[in-house]
Structures are given as C-alpha cells and as structure tokens.
Amino acid sequence: MKLNIALLAGDGIGPEVIDQAVKVCDAIAKKHNHDINWKPALTGAAAIDAVGEPYPDETHEICANADAVLFGAIGHPRFDNDPSAKVRPEQGLLKMRQKLGLFANVRPTFTFPSLIDKSPLKRDRIEGTDLIILRELTGGIYFGERGRKDGGNTAFDTMTYQRFEIERLAKKGFDMAMKRSKKLCCVDKANVLESSRLWRETVQAMEKDYPEVEVTYEFIDAVAMRLIQWPKGYDVIITANLFGDILTDEASVIAGSMGLMPSSSVGSKVSLYEPIHGSYPQAAGKDIANPLATVLSAAMLFEDMNMTQEAEEIRRVVNKSLAEGYVTEDLADGGKSYKTSEVGDWLASNI
Amino acid sequence: MKLNIALLAGDGIGPEVIDQAVKVCDAIAKKHNHDINWKPALTGAAAIDAVGEPYPDETHEICANADAVLFGAIGHPRFDNDPSAKVRPEQGLLKMRQKLGLFANVRPTFTFPSLIDKSPLKRDRIEGTDLIILRELTGGIYFGERGRKDGGNTAFDTMTYQRFEIERLAKKGFDMAMKRSKKLCCVDKANVLESSRLWRETVQAMEKDYPEVEVTYEFIDAVAMRLIQWPKGYDVIITANLFGDILTDEASVIAGSMGLMPSSSVGSKVSLYEPIHGSYPQAAGKDIANPLATVLSAAMLFEDMNMTQEAEEIRRVVNKSLAEGYVTEDLADGGKSYKTSEVGDWLASNI
Numbered sequence A, B: 001m002k003l004n005i006a007l008l009a010g011d012g013i014g015p016e017v018i019d020q021a022v023k024v025c026d027a028i029a030k031k032h033n034h035d036i037n038w039k040p041a042l043t044g045a046a047a048i049d050a051v052g053e054p055y056p057d058e059t060h061e062i063c064a065n066a067d068a069v070l071f072g073a074i075g076h077p078r079f080d081n082d083p084s085a086k087v088r089p090e091q092g093l094l095k096m097r098q099k100l101g102l103f104a105n106v107r108p109t110f111t112f113p114s115l116i117d118k119s120p121l122k123r124d125r126i127e128g129t130d131l132i133i134l135r136e137l138t139g140g141i142y143f144g145e146r147g148r149k150d151g152g153n154t155a156f157d158t159m160t161y162q163r164f165e166i167e168r169l170a171k172k173g174f175d176m177a178m179k180r181s182k183k184l185c186c187v188d189k190a191n192v193l194e195s196s197r198l199w200r201e202t203v204q205a206m207e208k209d210y211p212e213v214e215v216t217y218e219f220i221d222a223v224a225m226r227l228i229q230w231p232k233g234y235d236v237i238i239t240a241n242l243f244g245d246i247l248t249d250e251a252s253v254i255a256g257s258m259g260l261m262p263s264s265s266v267g268s269k270v271s272l273y274e275p276i277h278g279s280y281p282q283a284a285g286k287d288i289a290n291p292l293a294t295v296l297s298a299a300m301l302f303e304d305m306n307m308t309q310e311a312e313e314i315r316r317v318v319n320k321s322l323a324e325g326y327v328t329e330d331l332a333d334g335g336k337s338y339k340t341s342e343v344g345d346w347l348a349s350n351i
C-alpha cells in the first residue's frame, strides 16, 4: 500500500520522538511491502521562528492532502510566561485541529503489566484498567469568543456548544461503547453550566437509538476523584474540550507514565496521531525522551487504516522493549537505560 | 464567649452530619464556658420544598448576622437529570457564596497516619502531604453570563475575571504562603484562556510585594496529573473557581476519604465552614454517613475565631476516634463500625 503521511515534528522533544516513530514505521513498511511517503512540515514555535506563524498554510495543505498526520509536540516556555505574546505555538495546534475538522480526540488509558508498579496508584486499583476518553476537540471554551474589557482589567472566555457538535462526538462515543462493554459516561458540570445542560439533554435524547448502551452522567469534579479511586469503573467517557484536557492528563498517571500514552484525533477525512505528552523543553536535544508514546500513536494510525497486523506488531515490539528493559531513563528505575535514538533503532530492528 | 452560629443542614446526609458537629461544638463550649447560640435555617432542596427557593432571604438574614455559618451539604438527584428544572438546589449554594461575599474557598489536604493505607495512592507518594488549595469562589464561569441561542440549540457560559477578584484571592494565597513554606503555585490555562492570562499577569505583578515567596505557574492539565504523582510538590495553590472545583475533589483522594476533608469559605465579615463531600443522597437518613469532615470543619471555625485550643481539642478527638477505630463503616475496612450518631456521641463525650 502507498501511504502519504504528513510529519509534524513540532517543538522540544517532538523531533526526537518523531524520528523514532519514523524508523519503526519504515521497518513495518519494508516488512509488509508498503510505501510510506513522509511529508515533513513546520508547526509550533519552530514554525513561528521560521515563518512567523504556528500553523502555516503550506503545512495545512500538506496535512489536508495526506492520508494521515503524525505529530510530535508543540509549545515553548518562552511563550508561557509572557501573557502579552501575540503569536503562540498552541494557536497552531488549535488552528490545525479546527481546520482539519478533528472534532474528537481519542485517548485510551490502559496499564502495561511490566510497568504497573511505576504508577503512583496501588496495583489492585489499576490492574486491568481499559478506558477511553473521547474529548471534544474543536469547540467549547477553546474556540469561543474571548477578549478584554475595561482597559484590560476584565478578561473573558466563552464556552459555547451547539447541539450538532455534541451529537457527532456522542455518536462516536455510543459506537465505541457498542464495540466494547456498552457503558458510556457523559462527564459535565450540568449543575452549574448551561452548555453542560445542553450536553446532557443531547446525549439523553440519543439514548433511545442505543438501547443496549448503559449511559451514566457524572459531574467533572466527581470524576476527577473517581478516576483515581477506581478507574476500572469507567469504559468510554465523552466530555467537552476543557474537561477532556484535564481528565486525559490526569488519567495518564494510571499507566505510570505520560511517555507511553498515544492518542488519535479524528473527525473528517484526515486523522492525526500524537503522543499525549508535551514538548518537554528541558529534555529537548538530549536524546533522552521516551519515544514510546509516539510509536504507539503510529500503531493507532495503522489500526485506523485497517492494517491491524501492522499495528499489532508495533505494539508487540513496544511490549518487548518494556519487558526486556530496553527503555529510556524515565522507565529504567535507576537501572540501565538507553538513548531515545537507541530505543528507536532497537524497536525498528526488532520489527 | 458568646457565639451566634447559623446552622445550614441542607440536603441528603447534611442534617445527620451537622447534628454530630453540633454535639461536638456544644461539648467544647461547655468545657470552655462558651455560649453557642445555634440559628438553624433552610437551604438547598429542603428550602425549595419548603418555600420554593434554595437560599431564602430569611436564611440570608440569619447568615449575614451570625458570627459564622456551619453548613452541611446541598443537592438532590431529582434535579441533576432534569436539564429543564428552573430552580436548583445548587443555585442556593452559589447565591449564598455570592451574597455573603465568600470569595475564597480554603481546602487543606493532608493525610491521617492511621488512614494512609486507605488511599488509592502509594504510601511513599502521599505520606506527609500538606497542601492548601485556595479556590476563587464568587467569580469565573460560575457567575458569568450564560444562556441559549438558536432556539435552544446553542448554549454558552462565560468565564469572566476582573483584576481585583484575582488580586484579593492571590493576596490571601501570598499571605498563606508566607506563614507556610513560602511556595505559591498559580494554576491556570494561560496557553488558551484570556482570563487565565489575566490571572498570570496579575499574580506576576504582585510577586514584587512578596520577594520571599517562590511563585510558579502551571497549567491545570499538568497539575491534574502532578497532584497525583507527587502531591508533596505543592504547598499553596491558587486557582479559578472551576479549576478549583475539579482540583479540590481530585485532591481528596490523597487523604483516602472525602468523608474527612473540611473546608472554609472566607471573604467578608462572616465565614462559612463545610465538609467538601456532597449530599450523598443514597445514604440519607440511614445514620451511616461519616461526620468527621463536618466536625473538622467546625475545628476550622474555632481556629479562625482564634480559639486555637478548642480547635486543637476537636482535632485531637477526631484523631483518637480514627486511631481507636471508633468510625463509620466507610472507614472500618469491613471491621466493627459505628453509626453516624454513635460517632458523634463518642466524640462529644471524649472532649
């Protein structure tokens, strides 16, 4: 098969982890006689530095015409503590999500047998966790009107949702639940927010189309607690953009490491695959970042393209590296560890 | 000393846990020759049922003229799944916070030696945790404009902050940090939200007045993760209303039980003391709810009134009940447990 994949390395450790995913994908392609045409493009702070824009039109063209997008990370600390910065790397990410119509972010949370003791949570609480958070990604307070008033002394952001935005996300959630344990949890703050009440109303109206799915409604504050207390109580969670941002990062502690968690963003023609970790600027250029989340994101890419066998092989080689301790220092528990590039080489050669 | 305390039992288990706190306070008053004048008043679903309003003017009068307010819990499930309900118990809570000017919610998080193994988190991660989350309580998306458009198909909520709202909350945070380990963390989403950028800007401008305090700025998604990974990394956290709602509930898992976590809400003349748990309707009327969070909230009340000795004695008797296993079933680990009212009696008689 011939695949065109847009390659957005981004900032910080992005380029390093992307490199390893490319090695692994190329090895898979070679083995299965696929032909991957990588199309590198600029994004984030790297793109601001080069062309003054975090998601240039050229990059969008490349993404829109690709079969899929593989993405590293975005963000640079020099923008974070500068509230007056006019152009920010994150704007590129948001623009990309919106322009590519990526309205659903899929973040699976599961445990790795060999890593379970690295979690801050006790083994019996997390062993066997297998949940998916489906985060709305192109609406809500991320995209509503915002600004200043009163000479800059008042600031506002608007959380807006339209019924169709909730419906299309919820539909994905129901369909996913049907393929899994038929449990769907809608997470909102309907005791305070009008937009959450629209979420609840919309999802309730859809229940009749999925009589087999057991739907529950919980408040975001309660879920922030229960997700840690008993993650096995959840299967598919659907939630708004901001709530999903918080819950997905929180859920990453279950696996014991952010460096392992992949994600996909889907919606229209092209889908995007990225690790959930950030650009981790402190580690940039040091060849120490954990590439596994990006490699597992590539596995999600193959899976979605119905190349199940290829996806399985990638997951298998990742598990092998974990089991044999061929890992970066964050997973090495003070024992022998390997460089980012060494782990990539090892994975590729074990495909 | 003569104390007028407004007593707002509220809904669900509220009345039961409040009763125990009253027993303990009365025992303390007797011992120290204080004279507590309890002023019961209606709130929440109970008030809706009685007078059609969740925070009636009469209740406000009683609170506004009291020396302090002791509050149970609010909320009833019959309103939660009814997006069309016009009057909701939670509105009472929000109106009360606003009318009493309770702009800062103080939620300490700490561990109890005898309960540390009940936490879903591993002992070494949490032992010695001692942090305070200071949540803004009368602004943000809880109080901004909200509504529907397009015939009900679009819903919006507005997160608004004014500089003075951030300043007064941050001032409390800085002052608290000065009395503790001089570390303050401002939690926001400044990479996306304009209101968060105003938070960051405002707090940054205040740093020069507190040269000894080390201030850090972190994103809410990252903190949702780090709070579980390494809670000992935090001391005083300041944050917006919605973020604080989520983080404080999340933080309660550290202690291993929501049934133990007290809080105070302060701002103007009168302060309010309440457990952080909700109305737990499934347990209402069963005499099984854990009253300790409410009792410890009463301890915060005495502390704030400069009755440090009284506060200490309450905390001591609570610790004693934990150490001796004179606790409700949620803390009994399948062993012998006691009724809510029995625990209250035991605490009072041990004062």
Ligand SMILES: CC(C)[C@H](C(=O)O)[C@@H](O)C(=O)O
Pocket (backbone or CB within 6 Å): A074, A075, A090, A093, A245, B191, B192, B221
């Ligand atoms: C970088 C930031 C804007 C982004 C978000 O909040 O969506 C990130 O946290 C994420 O979750 O992908």
Ligand SMILES: CC(C)[C@H](C(=O)O)[C@@H](O)C(=O)O
Pocket (backbone or CB within 6 Å): A191, A192, A221, B074, B075, B090, B093, B245
């Ligand atoms: C009941 C609800 C409106 C309330 C809130 O969100 O503030 C509660 O969760 C709390 O934290 O006191």
